[in-house]
Amino acid sequence: MHKNAKTIICSVVTTCIMLTSQLGAEAYGAAESGYIDEAVGVTETADENICRHRFSSWHFVKKPTCTKDGAKTRSCAICGEVESVKLNRLGHKFATKQVQPDFLHNGYSKHTCMRCGYVYKDTYVDKNILRAPKDLGYASQINSVKLSWSKVLYADGYRVFMYSGGKWRKVATVKSGSAYKIAGLKPGKYKFRVGAYVRQSGKIVSGKNAACTAVTKPKSVKLISAAAKKSTATVSWKAEDCSGYEVYIRHGANWKRVKTLAKGSKYKITGLKKATSYKVKVRAFFTDSDGARQYGEFSRTLNFKTKK
Template identity: 30%
Template structure:
C-alpha cells in the first residue's frame, strides 16, 4: 500500500478563529517561481543516479514519494511545492511549467496519481518510471510497470519547461594503457558534456570487430579475447539533440617484449663506484638481472628496474658479465651480455712520454701518460742538481708547462696514477731544456765558381754553433765563335771571366775545297734571346726558355716555338759550365715542352736550349739560349 503523508489539523475552534483573524490582517506574498535551465535528458540522468537511495528531504515521516519530487525540484533549481501527493493536482507551479490532466507523459514529466493522499513519480518511458515508497520500499526504484497501470488512479502530469537541448560537447576518450599483453584487461573510457548515451566501435588491424552501446561511456574486455594485433576505437556520444564523435584512440595487444640496447655506464669501476647496468625495453612489464663473475659463476639474480645499480664493493674485484630477462604477460626474452670489470688500482704498464727530448725556453713542455682504469694522475718533475720542482695534477693524462717556468737544465719526470681503490708510480722519463739560441753568422770559406763555401752560425748566449754550405757561384762565360777553315773545324769557345775555365762546343765541319760559298756566322750581339746563324745562306733562328718548373726528381722546361727549324737540342747539368752535361734532341719544331725525369731530389740543375736545322746533309745549330736553373723537389 502507498503510504502518504497525513495533514495534521487542529480542530480547536478557538485556534481556527484566531488564525482567521490573523490571516485577515497579514498579506501573503506571491511565490517567486523560476523556470528550469536543464534538459530532460540531464534530469533523467540525475534521477538514475538516485536509484537505491532513500531520500527524506523534509525530515518528516521518512522517505515518502513527495521527498523524491522535492529533491527533483531542488535539482531543477525551482522552489519546492507543499502538501501531500494529491495536492500536486492544484498547488502552485514554477513559471513556465504546465499541469496537464490525462496527458501522454513525456521524458522528465512528474506523474500525479489521486486517491487518498495520492502518489507522485517521474517518467522516462511508458515502462520506465521512477518511484519512492512504492511496494513498501522506502527508496528510489526504477519500475517497469506501465505508468498508468498502478492501483492508484493516474491523474496527469506536471511538465517542466525544459531548457532547449544542445548536442554533447567536449568529447574525450582514453585507454588505461598504450599497449596490453595477452593477460591484461583493456579498458576504454569516453565522455562528452551533455551526453546521455554512448555507442562504441572497435577495429582490429583495420577490420571492425565490435559495434555496441556502452553504459556510462565505459568498456572493458580481456586482451586475449581477440588476441595480438593493432586496435583502434572511437565513441559516438549522444543526447536528444544530437551526436558527437570522439577522436580515435589506438592501442596494441603485443606478444613477448623486446629490447633495443643493454649497456653498462662504464667498462670498469673501482671499489668506491656504483655499478650501473641498463636495458632499453619495448613492451616489457618487468625484468630480472643476472650477473656472473669470472671464475665464480652467478653472483646476482633479482628483479630490477630498467637500470640496475649496486655498490662495486659488494661485488668485489674481478671481471663480470651481466644480462636481463625482460618479460610481460605474453612471454619473455634474454638480452645479450654486457661486460665490465671492478679493479683495485689502475692497470699496470702505464706508458709515459714527452713531446720532445730537448726543449728551448720558448717551448711548452708536454708530458703524458697512457693508463687504463685511472681517475687521477699526479705529475712529479725533478731537476738535476736541484730536486723536486713540480708536483701537480695532469689533465686527462696530459701535463703542460712553459719551459721558461722550469728554466734551462736536465729533468726527469714520472706520474702517480690512481683511482679510489689504489695507485702506483710509473716509470721515469728524461728531457732537457736548453737555450733558445740567438745566432750570428760569418762566412769562413768563400764559394768559388765550381766550389762550395761554408757559413758558420754561433749562438751569442751559449756558444753553440753549426755550419751551413754555400752553393758554388757558377761560371760566368764569355762566348767566342771560332770559324772553321779548310784544315780545322769551327767551334764556340766558352771561357769563364772569373776563373778562366773554358770549354768548347757547337763544332762545325772544316771547309771543303769546293766551289761552295764561305761559311758566315751572324751573331746577334744584342741582349735579345733570339739570334741567327747562317751556313751556305741557310739561317737558323735561336729560341729562348720561357719557364722552368720543378717536380719530384724532375724539371719541366717550356721554350719559344721557332718556325723553319728541324728541332731543338736541350742540355742540362748540375753546374753552370755544363761539364759532363747531358743533351736531349727534340726532332720536332712544334714541340715546346719537355720534362726531364729520374733526376736527384732537392738538387739544383742548369738548363739551356738551342735550335738546329739539317741542310745538305749538314746539321746547323743556333746559339745556346740563356741558362736557367731550378732545384728539384
C-alpha cells in the first residue's frame, strides 16, 4: 500500500450480526455494555460496541496504473463493513537510452516506461554535419590536375565534380584517400567541387562542397626566332593557350625576367648592349582564381647577338 493512501478503518459499528454457529464467539469483541445471545445472534445498537472485523482478502476494484489511481476494497464478513483504499497511481518507471545523432536525425535521450511503454524524448543533439573539405588544393601537369584536400570527419568517401558544358558533372567518387587526379584535360582553367558523403540507411548523404578553380600547366612555348638589332631584339613564338608569358634573357651568369605579357606571340626586348651575345627563353603560365601561376616548361633557348 502506498504510504499516502488513506485507509478508512471502521471502528464504530452500529449493527453487527454474528451467527456464532458459523464464526464463533471469539470473533466478536463486544464492548462491556454489550451482550451475547448465543441462540439467535446479537443485535447491537450501542455506538460503543466495536466489531473486531474479519475482513475478506483485498479485492482490487481498479488496479493503479502509471497515470491513474486505483482502488481496493475488502469487507467484513461479520458486520459487512466495507473498507475502501485508494491506491495512488504508480508513476512511470523509465529506462533511458541515449540515441546517437546521425546524418539524417538528431540524437536524443529516449525514456521508455518499462511498465506501460510510454515514451518521451529530450536532450536533443543536432544531427551530424558533413563539413566541406578544407584545404582543397591542386597540383598541375599539362594535361591533368590533381586535387587534394583534408579528410572530413565521418566521410565514407568524396565526390568530385567538374564544371563543363555548362553544368556540373561528377567525374569521380573517391572511396579511399583524399586526392584525385583528373587526367586527359586540355591545357586550361577548370572549376571543381569536392564534397564528402556518408552512406546511411541505404541513402547517400552529401556534405557541403568545397570549390576551387584549378589550372593546368600550359604547354612548353615553341620559340620561333630572335631577331636582333643594335639595342633591341624581337623574340617570337608560337601562341599557346595560356594566361600569359614570361620572357627571360641571359647575359653573363644569371637569367633575368625582362617582361611578363598577357597575350601575343612576340616581344621586343629593349635596352640591350650592342655587339653582345644574349640568350632568350620564354615560358607560358595559367593564372588560377587565387592569382597563383602554374608555369609551363621553358622554351628551348635561342642565342642572338646584337649588332655593332
